[in-house]
Amino acid sequence: VAGFGSLMQDVLWCFSQVKGTIDIGVTEADIISTVEFNHTGELLATGDKGGRVVIFQREQESKNQPHRRGEYNVYSTFQSHEPEFDYLKSLEIEEKINKIRWLPQQNAAYFLLSTNDKTVKLWKVSERDKRPEGYNLKDEDGRLRDPSMITMLRVPVLRPMDLMVEATPRRVFANAHTYHINSISVNSDYETYMSADDLRINLWNFEITNQSFNIVDIKPANMEELTEVITAAEFHPHHCNTFVYSSSKGTIRLCDMRTAALCDRHAKFFEEPEDPSNRSFFSEIISSISDVKFSHSGRYIMTRDYLTVKVWDLNMENRPIETYQVHDYLRSKLCSLYENDCIFDKFECVWNGSDSVIMTGSYNNFFRMFDRNTKRDVTLEASRENSKPRAILKPRKVCVGGKRRKDEISVDSLDFSKKILHTAWHPSENIIAVAATNNLYIFQDKVN
Amino acid sequence: MFVRGLKRKCFDGEEDIEGTLAGIKAIPSYNLQRQSLLDMSLVKLQLCHMLVEPNLCRSVLIANTVRQIQEEMTQDGTWQMINTQSTGQASLDRLVSTDILCRSSREQAEEKHVPSYGTFNKDFEGDQGQDSSETMSTASSVQAPRNFQSNVWEMENPQENKGNFQKSLDQIFETLENKSPNSVEDLFSEVDNSYYDLDTMLTGMMSNTKMGHCDGLETFSSPTNTASSSNCKSDLNELDHIVEILVES
Numbered sequence: 001v002a003g004f005g006s007l008m009q010d011v012l013w014c015f016s017q018v019k020g021t022i023d024i025g026v027t028e029a030d031i032i033s034t035v036e037f038n039h040t041g042e043l044l045a046t047g048d049k050g051g052r053v054v055i056f057q058r059e060q061e062s063k064n065q066p067h068r069r070g071e072y073n074v075y076s077t078f079q080s081h082e083p084e085f086d087y088l089k090s091l092e093i094e095e096k097i098n099k100i101r102w103l104p105q106q107n108a109a110y111f112l113l114s115t116n117d118k119t120v121k122l123w124k125v126s127e128r129d130k131r132p133e134g135y136n137l138k139d140e141d142g143r144l145r146d147p148s149m150i151t152m153l154r155v156p157v158l159r160p161m162d163l164m165v166e167a168t169p170r171r172v173f174a175n176a177h178t179y180h181i182n183s184i185s186v187n188s189d190y191e192t193y194m195s196a197d198d199l200r201i202n203l204w205n206f207e208i209t210n211q212s213f214n215i216v217d218i219k220p221a222n223m224e225e226l227t228e229v230i231t232a233a234e235f236h237p238h239h240c241n242t243f244v245y246s247s248s249k250g251t252i253r254l255c256d257m258r259t260a261a262l263c264d265r266h267a268k269f270f271e272e273p274e275d276p277s278n279r280s281f282f283s284e285i286i287s288s289i290s291d292v293k294f295s296h297s298g299r300y301i302m303t304r305d306y307l308t309v310k311v312w313d314l315n316m317e318n319r320p321i322e323t324y325q326v327h328d329y330l331r332s333k334l335c336s337l338y339e340n341d342c343i344f345d346k347f348e349c350v351w352n353g354s355d356s357v358i359m360t361g362s363y364n365n366f367f368r369m370f371d372r373n374t375k376r377d378v379t380l381e382a383s384r385e386n387s388k389p390r391a392i393l394k395p396r397k398v399c400v401g402g403k404r405r406k407d408e409i410s411v412d413s414l415d416f417s418k419k420i421l422h423t424a425w426h427p428s429e430n431i432i433a434v435a436a437t438n439n440l441y442i443f444q445d446k447v448n
Numbered sequence: 449m450f451v452r453g454l455k456r457k458c459f460d461g462e463e464d465i466e467g468t469l470a471g472i473k474a475i476p477s478y479n480l481q482r483q484s485l486l487d488m489s490l491v492k493l494q495l496c497h498m499l500v501e502p503n504l505c506r507s508v509l510i511a512n513t514v515r516q517i518q519e520e521m522t523q524d525g526t527w528q529m530i531n532t533q534s535t536g537q538a539s540l541d542r543l544v545s546t547d548i549l550c551r552s553s554r555e556q557a558e559e560k561h562v563p564s565y566g567t568f569n570k571d572f573e574g575d576q577g578q579d580s581s582e583t584m585s586t587a588s589s590v591q592a593p594r595n596f597q598s599n600v601w602e603m604e605n606p607q608e609n610k611g612n613f614q615k616s617l618d619q620i621f622e623t624l625e626n627k628s629p630n631s632v633e634d635l636f637s638e639v640d641n642s643y644y645d646l647d648t649m650l651t652g653m654m655s656n657t658k659m660g661h662c663d664g665l666e667t668f669s670s671p672t673n674t675a676s677s678s679n680c681k682s683d684l685n686e687l688d689h690i691v692e693i694l695v696e697s
Binding site for chain 2: 089091092093094117179180198199226227228229231248281282284285288335338339341344
């Protein structure tokens with residue numbers, strides 16, 4: 001993608017907008033659980049723990065205000081999932097939206113998939129700016145007219161009205177997952193998509209809701225033998241027969257759906273040999289992959305585990321080509337992080353439009369960017385203090401030991417309740433969306 | 449690092465002690481830390497049952513950690529040492545796991561006379577006359593992989609009966625899959641075979657039915673069928689074992 005500077009030294013990130021309340025106490029339902037731009041970047045969707053989806057639309061850039069590069073405003077809000085109760089297991093099914101994925105736009109309406117732990121839904125978001133007037137059988141208030149009182153007929157006409165955006169559920173894909181859905185991915189054929197839970201991956205056709213193909217099943221016959229689960233899955237961006245899935249043991253499998261109906265045999269197996277000098281009781285837990293993403297080019301995959309982000313070349317299975325330390329200073333704190341469960345936090349990772357920079361979140365509302373070409377990295381913070389319009393974000397630094405400089409923060413002062421798990425990068429521009437608990441921050445690069 | 453600070457002991461800042469059984473380590477400290485990690489992990493697995501629906505990935509990772517610790521403890525033969533050490537005052541330093549396991553004070557007193565893992569193993573497997581620690585370690589290490597799953601709870605409190613036998617790792621996964629961990633009472637109630645059978649059977653059957661009405665989801669119905677019936681059988685066998693021990697003691 002040409003036309004924008006991707007070198008770290010050229011990019012200064014500025015605050016653009018923040019969505020969400022400033023209240024001290026956070027309502028659990030408002031916690032953002034997924035963020036996703038659509039394929040053009042015109043729309044930005046968020047899902048939250050309360051099962052709601054909020055879609056923001058970028059306003060048209062105005063020549064009068066060139067410095068306001070297209071702000072995002074609320075376009076549509078709807079309740080996607082409701083809490084349910086599984087009576088057989090006496091368990092609640094959370095309404096939390098785990099993932100949102102957009103379909104490419106094919107007509108005037110927008111389509112997206114949203115999922116909670118058990119059910120995937122296809123939503124149609126469309127605009128209505130005209131309404132019919134002049135019905136014969138009912139008056140303008142909708143009250144039925146007495147047919148015997150009608151003396152002449154007229155043809156209803158469409159008249160303009162205030163723009164209304166409606167979201168309607170077009171498909172509900174239910175009852176196909178025993179375990180919790182962690183990923184959905186739209187195939188490049190735009191006719192199918194997959195949903196992955198802890199042990200199985202299913203392939204769906206958008207038009208068919210009462211059937212799905214099971215394409216991966218790693219459930220052992222004897223659950224006693226279960227030692228590994230699926231953590232994330234994604235289709236190749238161009239090859240509709242290829243997908244990858246990651247595991248809790250730090251491995252990635254690439255599968256080709258042409259080889260067999262059930263893709264239990266991988267075509268490629270990506271695993272980095274363990275470093276014996278770093279071995280501890282927590283080695284496996286921190287190797288568990290929390291997110292896997294194909295590059296836009298389809299040549300690389302990126303994985304996120306607890307302490308690092310890794311880039312893999314599809315042609316090299318025995319080790320990643322790049323490894324970036326996200327917050328290695330946590331390595332000596334693993335026991336505490338195990339105790340308070342933070343070690344199980346699932347961070348996501350994203351590519352920029354040209355695959356030259358990767359981004360992922362950390363604690364204390366910090367997020368990190370790594371430039372793959374210059375090998376430079378930066379730590380930025382999503383906070384209300386840095387929220388003046390077009391204020392340039394100052395790089396942050398964590399002090400590991402010894403003398404702490406004025407602007408640095410020590411590891412022990414980090415707030416582990418402020419975690420940035422979900423981020424998104426505009427498909428072609430330097431605009432990023434960062435979810436910090438119940439707030440959504442939008443940052444843009446500085447316009448010169 | 450000494451006993452005084454051990455209440456919330458973690459491996460933080462002790463990277464070199466953490467992973468390796470390097471030459472001369474401060475033996476009580478490392479073993480107690482490892483025990484503490486084991487206790488913490490077991491508590492976490494317990495707490496899984498009380499949540500809405502347990503996060504399977506987290507449970508699997510914790511269970512694997514427990515396995516790892518147990519394998520290491522078995523290999524270096526410290527398993528026995530820990531048990532003899534664990535009588536008396538060490539129980540206070542333990543994490544809350546034992547409290548959560550709802551033991552009566554009488555059982556706590558009994559734990560002071562707890563036989564070593566080797567001895568317990570002897571009872572369990574019916575072995576006789578394995579008195580030397582060496583033989584016991586060998587026996588336990590040979591059997592460790594197979595017994596680990598079912599014994600992970602008993603190892604800690606070998607005299608423990610009733611509620612705790614249910615919390616072996618395999619049963620945890622059974623619970624995650626089939627049963628309804630809907631109340632704390634269920635976990636700690638006495639083993640009642642008839643209730644267990646009915647519940648598992650019913651859940652197994654009903655989940656099949658639930659899936660069954662979706663045409664084309666045949667891939668689900670068959671695995672669920674075999675899984676639930678085989679799990680029933682293995683669990684019944686295990687419960688038989690448990691009942692045997694209860695009767696013997």
